[in-house]
Amino acid sequence: GIQVEQSPPDLILQEGANSTLRCNFSDSVNNLQWFHQNPWGQLINLFYIPSGTKQNGRLSATTVATERYSLLYISSSQTTDSGVYFCAVGGGANNLFFGTGTRLTVIP
Amino acid sequence: NAGVMQNPRHLVRRRGQEARLRCSPMKGHSHVYWYRQLPEEGLKFMVYLQKENIIDESGMPKERFSAEFPKEGPSILRIQQVVRGDSAAYFCASSPTGYPGYTFGSGTRLTVV
Numbered sequence: 001g002i003q004v005e006q007s008p009p010d011l012i013l014q015e016g017a018n019s020t021l022r023c024n025f026s027d028s029v030n031n032l033q034w035f036h037q038n039p040w041g042q043l044i045n046l047f048y049i050p051s052g053t054k055q056n057g058r059l060s061a062t063t064v065a066t067e068r069y070s071l072l073y074i075s076s077s078q079t080t081d082s083g084v085y086f087c088a089v090g091g092g093a094n095n096l097f098f099g100t101g102t103r104l105t106v107i108p
Numbered sequence: 109n110a111g112v113m114q115n116p117r118h119l120v121r122r123r124g125q126e127a128r129l130r131c132s133p134m135k136g137h138s139h140v141y142w143y144r145q146l147p148e149e150g151l152k153f154m155v156y157l158q159k160e161n162i163i164d165e166s167g168m169p170k171e172r173f174s175a176e177f178p179k180e181g182p183s184i185l186r187i188q189q190v191v192r193g194d195s196a197a198y199f200c201a202s203s204p205t206g207y208p209g210y211t212f213g214s215g216t217r218l219t220v221v
Contacts, residue, residue: 004150031208033209033210035210035212041197041214041215041217042212042214042215043151043199043212043215044212045209045210045211045212048207048208048209086150086151088150088151090208094141094156094163094164095153095156095164095166095167096141096143096151096210097153098143098150098151098152099150100149100150101150
């Protein structure tokens, strides 16, 4: 399967700070999604972004498919942003390979 | 429009019992996926189904695990003769035809005692 590496594994931010999370993958993909798992375990789809750049409020993501990486930007972080951020990739919709996540803690 | 509904949220089973996990996809979604998350790990794909068809079960253990998505009713993930190693969170996701973005349910947390 496709190998997915996420960095950093853990991140602690002061409220209001910005951050960049990285996802590297080992093969060509045509499906890449970012998810946020909140402290209650719920998984929220943030972006479907196999290539290009998208923005949604304080979050944005960029995928450079030819170089096999994706970045998730969080600006003006809030305590509600805490949780684990997963990158998941695949050759299609069937089978996504998840990274081990970046655990973000935002402190007030 | 309700999201992906999974039940039960928590399930406790003794070793050797059967576990049945249910998933109702979002309205209009015809693709259902099951993933398993072990503690402190990412999600691992188990099976992809459409109505009355298993499309890809490459992530399903060969024994004790089965899945179905009948013409009527929810998708069911069934684990027979559970063992302690089956303890995990089981997530279901759905997507519409032509768009691979997932919507996940809240998961079922299975504990085998």
